[in-house]
Amino acid sequence: MVLAEAGFEVEIVEMRDDEEWTPEDDGGLAKAASATKRSINLALSHRGLCALGRVGLAETVLAQSVAMHSRFLHLADGSTATQAYGGPGDAIYSVSRSRVVSILSAEAARRGVRFRRDKLVGLDDDDAAVFASGARGQAPIFGCDGAFSATRRAMERRGRHDSRVWYASQGYKELGMPAKEGGDYAFPPNYLHIWPRGDLMLTALPNNDGSFTATLFAPFDRIEALEKASRDDVRIFFEDFFPDALGAMPEAVDDFFQNPTAPLVQVQLNPWHRGDAVLCLGDASHAVVPFYGQGMNAAFEDCLVLGEIFDRQGGALDLRAAFEEMSTARRAAADGLSTLAVMNYRDMASNTASSLYRARKVLEGIVSAYLTCWHPLYSMVTFSRLPYDAVLRRHARQEAALTALCAGLVVITVATLLAAFATASRRIYLGLLGGGAAGLRRLL
Amino acid sequence: MVLAEAGFEVEIVEMRDDEEWTPEDDGGLAKAASATKRSINLALSHRGLCALGRVGLAETVLAQSVAMHSRFLHLADGSTATQAYGGPGDAIYSVSRSRVVSILSAEAARRGVRFRRDKLVGLDDDDAAVFASGARGQAPIFGCDGAFSATRRAMERRGRHDSRVWYASQGYKELGMPAKEGGDYAFPPNYLHIWPRGDLMLTALPNNDGSFTATLFAPFDRIEALEKASRDDVRIFFEDFFPDALGAMPEAVDDFFQNPTAPLVQVQLNPWHRGDAVLCLGDASHAVVPFYGQGMNAAFEDCLVLGEIFDRQGGALDLRAAFEEMSTARRAAADGLSTLAVMNYRDMASNTASSLYRARKVLEGIVSAYLTCWHPLYSMVTFSRLPYDAVLRRHARQEAALTALCAGLVVITVATLLAAFATASRRIYLGLLGGGAAGLRRLL
Numbered sequence: 001m002v003l004a005e006a007g008f009e010v011e012i013v014e015m016r017d018d019e020e021w022t023p024e025d026d027g028g029l030a031k032a033a034s035a036t037k038r039s040i041n042l043a044l045s046h047r048g049l050c051a052l053g054r055v056g057l058a059e060t061v062l063a064q065s066v067a068m069h070s071r072f073l074h075l076a077d078g079s080t081a082t083q084a085y086g087g088p089g090d091a092i093y094s095v096s097r098s099r100v101v102s103i104l105s106a107e108a109a110r111r112g113v114r115f116r117r118d119k120l121v122g123l124d125d126d127d128a129a130v131f132a133s134g135a136r137g138q139a140p141i142f143g144c145d146g147a148f149s150a151t152r153r154a155m156e157r158r159g160r161h162d163s164r165v166w167y168a169s170q171g172y173k174e175l176g177m178p179a180k181e182g183g184d185y186a187f188p189p190n191y192l193h194i195w196p197r198g199d200l201m202l203t204a205l206p207n208n209d210g211s212f213t214a215t216l217f218a219p220f221d222r223i224e225a226l227e228k229a230s231r232d233d234v235r236i237f238f239e240d241f242f243p244d245a246l247g248a249m250p251e252a253v254d255d256f257f258q259n260p261t262a263p264l265v266q267v268q269l270n271p272w273h274r275g276d277a278v279l280c281l282g283d284a285s286h287a288v289v290p291f292y293g294q295g296m297n298a299a300f301e302d303c304l305v306l307g308e309i310f311d312r313q314g315g316a317l318d319l320r321a322a323f324e325e326m327s328t329a330r331r332a333a334a335d336g337l338s339t340l341a342v343m344n345y346r347d348m349a350s351n352t353a354s355s356l357y358r359a360r361k362v363l364e365g366i367v368s369a370y371l372t373c374w375h376p377l378y379s380m381v382t383f384s385r386l387p388y389d390a391v392l393r394r395h396a397r398q399e400a401a402l403t404a405l406c407a408g409l410v411v412i413t414v415a416t417l418l419a420a421f422a423t424a425s426r427r428i429y430l431g432l433l434g435g436g437a438a439g440l441r442r443l444l
Numbered sequence: 445m446v447l448a449e450a451g452f453e454v455e456i457v458e459m460r461d462d463e464e465w466t467p468e469d470d471g472g473l474a475k476a477a478s479a480t481k482r483s484i485n486l487a488l489s490h491r492g493l494c495a496l497g498r499v500g501l502a503e504t505v506l507a508q509s510v511a512m513h514s515r516f517l518h519l520a521d522g523s524t525a526t527q528a529y530g531g532p533g534d535a536i537y538s539v540s541r542s543r544v545v546s547i548l549s550a551e552a553a554r555r556g557v558r559f560r561r562d563k564l565v566g567l568d569d570d571d572a573a574v575f576a577s578g579a580r581g582q583a584p585i586f587g588c589d590g591a592f593s594a595t596r597r598a599m600e601r602r603g604r605h606d607s608r609v610w611y612a613s614q615g616y617k618e619l620g621m622p623a624k625e626g627g628d629y630a631f632p633p634n635y636l637h638i639w640p641r642g643d644l645m646l647t648a649l650p651n652n653d654g655s656f657t658a659t660l661f662a663p664f665d666r667i668e669a670l671e672k673a674s675r676d677d678v679r680i681f682f683e684d685f686f687p688d689a690l691g692a693m694p695e696a697v698d699d700f701f702q703n704p705t706a707p708l709v710q711v712q713l714n715p716w717h718r719g720d721a722v723l724c725l726g727d728a729s730h731a732v733v734p735f736y737g738q739g740m741n742a743a744f745e746d747c748l749v750l751g752e753i754f755d756r757q758g759g760a761l762d763l764r765a766a767f768e769e770m771s772t773a774r775r776a777a778a779d780g781l782s783t784l785a786v787m788n789y790r791d792m793a794s795n796t797a798s799s800l801y802r803a804r805k806v807l808e809g810i811v812s813a814y815l816t817c818w819h820p821l822y823s824m825v826t827f828s829r830l831p832y833d834a835v836l837r838r839h840a841r842q843e844a845a846l847t848a849l850c851a852g853l854v855v856i857t858v859a860t861l862l863a864a865f866a867t868a869s870r871r872i873y874l875g876l877l878g879g880g881a882a883g884l885r886r887l888l
Contacts, residue, residue: 148600157592160611161609161611162611163609164606164608165600167604167606263604
């Protein structure tokens with residue numbers, strides 16, 4: 001739509017023939033998404049909303065979503081705690097992938113974007129698309145075809161594009177957490193629920209029908225070992241680690257054996273473009289692990305950033321320059337997100353459960369409340385449009401300052417204690433001396 | 445053929461429809477190879493010969509090749525020098541890619557291997573091959589389909605295989621160096637000719653018809669800039685850097701503009717296999733830059749190593765264990781080669797022209813002549829079957845020893861000089877003292 005705005009005649013070519021494009025009901029969609037191993041829940045936040053806002057769809061999508069203003073932690077000792085994601089009014093939004101796709105498709109169609117089923121098989125000598133049907137595409141091509149992008153493959157065959165595809169050690173499996181009888185949510189709905197267990201993590205995101213979609217993250221080997229175990233072993237596994245969640249997932253064991261274990265693929269590509277002919281966006285050029293909930297947001301922001309570059313160029317579009325900027329500045333941002341997303345697993349699965357981490361968060365909360373120039377990491381990623389690489393740099397500076405502050409507090413505390421101790425011990429020493437002298441006097 | 449030996453019914457599936465499989469004459473082949481951007485000259489050495497020996501083809505291929513026992517350096521100042529590759533009798537062999545392919549194909553056909561034209565499009569849920577024709581393949585699949593391997597892509601889509609595809613900063617362009625009138629070689633034939641110029645490098649490998657095939661290696665940007673320049677600029681470029689070579693390349697300027705600039709792609713993959721169903725070999729799992737002339741040799745050695753694993757297993761083949769060993773030990777070796785191949789560019793293009801490097805080579809030659817446990821790097825890579833990663837480790841130890849030896853020699857030399865100087869200066873001091881005393885005596 002950003003392209004249509006910029007005056008392009010846009011045609012979307014999609015090879016997949018699943019229900020996502022013409023959604024009828026949620027059941028079928030969930031199945032389709034599950035069959036393609038893609039998660040059915042997404043967490044929409046500021047960057048994605050800004051992009052949707054540009055094409056006038058933010059409100060429409062928000063209306064279909066459930067706000068999550070805090071983490072809801074289910075700790076191993078059975079206690080619970082909440083951690084607000086940001087200030088008052090800050091929230092991330094749980095929304096179904098299929099709902100977002102269908103809203104976007106409908107609006108695109110309304111704006112004259114055409115859709116066609118075909119499959120990219122390569123690029124010709126002029127970098128024009130060659131399709132399975134024999135059709136040729138007109139440049140430019142925007143490759144928004146996911147982590148296993150056919151566009152990226154075609155670019156790689158044509159010339160010098162460095163790419164890396166690598167997997168996290170974890171896999172994930174989705175599990176159903178239906179509404180209770182009467183339609184109520186099993187847990188408070190306006191939260192992202194996390195069961196942090198170090199290597200293991202269970203999350204649950206609310207759907208707008210009273211259900212949650214739970215996702216189990218675990219080392220692949222561990223899931224595979226469990227898949228070879230008995231139903232009883234799986235039940236015991238859930239009872240051991242996630243007893244309260246199990247109470248809300250009557251089909252957990254069935255889901256565990258029926259649903260596929262999805263891998264977490266990461267992609268880097270350099271450069272993202274070929275001249276003014278091809279540009280890869282979204283997962284095609286920068287798939288990340290899902291732990292910051294930024295995959296969709298970053299992909300949407302790609303479109304927004306491209307639109308902003310077009311805006312700056314005014315009427316005289318220079319695609320080559322725009323694509324180069326995407327391949328440099330925006331690629332650096334995407335690399336930053338890749339790092340952030342990996343970092344956040346530790347935060348979610350382990351640190352959230354640590355009291356030291358929570359004490360530090362409290363201290364950071366106090367500091368950020370008094371210093372307007374202080375921005376917590378999560379807020380910069382989720383509630384700002386600061387490029388991800390700039391977020392990382394700023395976070396590093398703030399961490400150094402926070403560590404210095406902690407160290408300062410420790411030094412002051414120790415110094416005070418020492419001074420107190422020194423005063424006390426001088427008294428004791430003098431007392432002993434006095435006592436000794438008195439004793440001596442008595443002896444002599 | 446290693447597979448046929450092990451009792452497999454082998455079918456080779458090839459999507460390409462070029463002349464390589466049914467060669468008629470060299471002209472057409474060179475064109476075909478050139479069209480696919482693959483070099484037409486290869487340097488066969490010990491590892492490749494061992495593999496060919498296992499299937500009884502070493503002599504047949506050697507008969508079609510030209511031995512190169514030394515480097516022949518054409519230095520920038522117009523002088524020349526030679527550097528033997530190894531001991532007496534050690535040589536690498538220049539041979540045409542198409543000749544090797546046709547010898548291998550003929551022998552494979554003779555052994556009952558079937559050939560079929562088709563194209564792999566994916567792997568099904570059981571990791572069986574799905575072809576464009578609709579045919580299904582039987583497991584196991586051996587992906588020997590090059591740096592842009594369809595088998596590797598199919599594996600990546602099925603599960604967790606980390607891969608990296610990246611490009612060297614250099615590109616290369618092949619140039620003809622025909623036989624002189626009367627059929628003689630333009631330069632002495634039993635050498636690998638190198639024009640080392642730092643960033644730039646020209647090489648020439650002999651063909652068995654009196655011609656050489658020259659290859660210009662240069663930073664991609666530099667070649668691209670030159671491609672946009674005039675014919676005169678290109679001629680001046682060759683006159684400036686490679687005057688003697690230009691004398692032997694009457695069509696150099698035409699070749700420069702007509703022949704494509706090929707990129708140098710590198711590939712890493714982990715793991716190389718899926719269970720007992722799929723294994724990627726050769727460039728499909730470990731493409732390297734060509735600077736050690738080991739690409740084909742390493743690919744052939746892959747087959748040999750697999751054959752040796754089968755031998756060790758005796759009659760009871762365990763494909764899964766064999767594939768795992770290829771994915772661990774052999775992959776580590778391939779990673780070592782990747783490092784070695786990059787290292788050798790510096791050696792070929794710059795170090796060979798440095799007198800310090802040559803002095804060190806002479807010292808290493810002396811050491812290795814007296815110490816049978818000492819193996820020069822080049823010999824370990826080219827004339828042994830020591831795994832490439834072991835070569836790297838041994839080289840590091842030897843380099844440390846050689847540096848210690850050099851340092852020792854320097855210390856001994858300096859100490860001797862200092863001692864000599866001290867003796868001399870004591871004499872001078874005593875002389876001065878004597879003279880001074882005599883003078884004083886005279887004064888008083």
